[in-house]
Amino acid sequence: MATKKRYWLVKSEPDVFSYADLVASKNSTTLWDGVRNYQARNTMRDDMKVGDLVLYYHSNTKPPGVVGVAEVVREGYPDPTQFDPNDSHFDPKAKVEDPTWIVVDVRAKAELPEYVPLDALKANAKLAEMAVIQRGQRLSVQPVSAAHFREVLRMGGLKAADLG
DNA sequence: GCCAACGTTGGC
DNA sequence: GCCAACGTTGGC
Structure with a gap:
């Protein structure tokens, strides 16, 4: 039995990884790596399910806002960057047999025809x-x-309905 | 570039 | 276990 679809919002700095970068990725899909906050980790580990839809939010830009929609296409698995000493997200305390950090895969679904800036969210x-x-x-x-x-x-x- | 908010770290 | 110091986030 399918559980009810849920909805999420992820933030990304467009200078680091924009919605366009997601669209340009192989299969328009990426792993949501580098998250180093336990609450966000728990959400990805426990709650985000295949088919859930995600608002894609651009932070640290002018203006910040929601740019598109993505879909969860793979559920929680270990974030490989925690084991890579050359990665800025390397976590020397993380163990392969007991990983600390978790990612999901997200795929671009639809760019919003109109960008929704933070100001507009606040005004609603x-x-x-x-x-x-x-x-x-x-x-x-x-x-x-x-x-x-x-x-x-x-x-x-x-x-x-546009999202199928 | 500033700085408020907040999470984490580490001394005690 | 408290809490001050510190680092990061992210709007402005």
Whole structure:
């Protein structure tokens, strides 16, 4: 029995890895590596399931905002960068037999016809409770309610039906 | 570039 | 186990 689809938001700095970079990746898919926050790790390890949809948010840019939608295509597995001494995300305490950090694979699904800047999210009363607009919210992987997800899609000029 | 918010580290 | 110091995030 399929569990109900859930919705998420991931942040990425476009100078580091933009939505266009995701689209340009093999199969428009990448592993969401380098996350070094336990709460975000737990979300990827325990909660993100194949078929879940993800808002792709550009942070540290002007203006920050939601640029597109991605889909979870592989569930949690060990982040290889934690074992690579040459990688900036290397974690000397992580053990192969008991990995500390987890990734999921995400695939680009649809770019929003209209970019939805943070200002617009904040201006929408329906999104007042949305995590990403809360002051001091730094989580790079966070849950989004179905209603908030639909509203952001609508603001971006997409319908849920467009996502198949 | 600044700095507020927040998570982690480490001395005690 | 407390909490000050420190590093990072990310909007502005």
